[in-house]
Amino acid sequence: MPLDMELEAVLRPTQYPMAPYPPKTITLANGKVMVVRQAAREDVPAILKSVHPCLFIERDYYDIVSARLYGELLAWYRYRVKSEYCLLGQVDGYLVGIVNGRMENEKVGMSYHTLAIDRGLRIGSHLFAAKMEYHIEYLGQDEVLIVAESPIGFRRWMIEYPLELTHIPHELGGGDSYRLAREIYLKAKPRLVVGDRPVPRELLEEAEAEIKFADDDTIRERIAGLKGR
């Protein structure tokens, strides 16, 4: 059925203008170079193919993180969420991690999810840091509200930065939010936020040309196999 654009105009939340996230590269512990770049809305179907196998992985709360991320990205694709964005980590074109969030208002960011598809390389840490970098440095926000749904997330965000506990209910589950204020970000930046810009043209073109993803079994094995870390 064709879209009723008159009705869509009512259903679609208004959007804040959002500055683009400039891509960067990060050298990982294994020497591979990860391109971190902003996804376009048209990338969502390809991204969801990588998220889908994670829906059925109970280990480390991958199921709930994936399920929510799947819904959030779909909402973005279908114009049912306000001012959402998504950043991707790609190595040799392969999708290795995803982060997303949105602008709650012009000054406050709402962190959504961080999903590392390749593990043991601190990809989640790098991508979460890129997300905070986007909110504070490029969207010009004063703070970001965050919750963790897994012990690993709690260790990586709440403790490593460290974040400040508030009593503001978070959009994900309604629990108390932790706050990354600008001053916390700037203090943590030298030890947690890295990356090189500009990205060499051939690397960016490779990443943008196609979002490659491993098959479902490989993704499950990487995340929840015997060697899962």
Place this chain on the structure above:
Amino acid sequence: MRDVAIIGAGMIPFGRRDEDTLMDMLAYASLKALDDAGLGDKSVDAVYVGNMGAGMLQHQSAIASSLVDRLNLLPAAAETVENGPASGGSAVKNGLLAVASGYYDYVLVVGGEKMREVTGWRATDFVATMTHPQAEYPYGITLPGMAGMFTRLYMEKYGVTREHLLAISLKNQEMGTLNPYAHVEMALDRDGIFDSPHAIVNNPVSADPLHLYDLCPVSDGAAAIILCPLEMAKKLTKPPVLIAGFGQATDTQTLQERDDPTDLKAVTLAAQKAFEMAKLKPGDIHVAELHDAFTILEIAESEHVGFFKKGEGGKAATAGKTRLGGQIPINLSGGLKARGHPVGATGVAQVVDIVYQLRHELPKNRQVQKAENGLTVNFGGFGNNVLAFVLRRVQL
């Protein structure tokens, strides 16, 4: 006393084995060792299980009794041996003495630990229970913290640098990629963990001056061996490996009570005893498995057992002398750093790896050519209870 040989060896891949209970892992490793020994209808007379934490982590005691029943080895004698991270080595020692004494002929020694069913914090706390209950633990000391302080002292006294530690990380993780039993099968890149400005995130400080990749992972796993008198071993099909030497020594529980905290006296004494019993010198050893729970320990132990002079171990590692083809290849299994460190399993796993080396069973990229003598060092506490074994290939 009778000469004692290892006639069977087996281990399961180390890692995060969510689907297996501790008893499953102990049973799998035991069955592999029993199959490897090819004992046929013969059963074992006794079972020694090395384990540190079943009581705390699994709320389970008397695991040796449980294992003999699970394996249908009744009415074999069975005991659990707990000696911190040296539990595996102590279990091997108990099996060795039992056979050497003439009381038992066939003994199963298995070590295992299931550490990944608790969070990393709780696993670190569990390991820290080996520290002094009044002088250390209440003040928040952890083993990584202790290793950090030890490293700083060692750096100041002997000129060890982060470059030297890096050489251990790179070598052992590279070897882990070649070992199907290793927990960590990821080669590291010097740029990614050391030179690049991005390394600050990839390889953050864990316990200054130690960084993330200076530490072993927290692992699940199990390993097992079968012992019998050498004379009986000669009738079996696989080449037996003689336990030619054994030594154990202890030191003060707290580091600060030692005259020189950088002096790992128990390592030196245990190795000396093992060499004396085997009538060998450090220079006669062709391959070694040292207890590198932290990269500094591989360097320090390589000096304390006599492979290198004090202050030379780090330089030797950087120069490639401890790699395959070098003067004395160390931790070709990947060591604790990459094979993993399920604490109760480690001392047995080290012996299993040396057995594979001395039977010349490994692929070329891990096998020391014509290896005849091997050494293991299993390091308990922070060097307060150490076991060393010299193993020798038996020519039939």
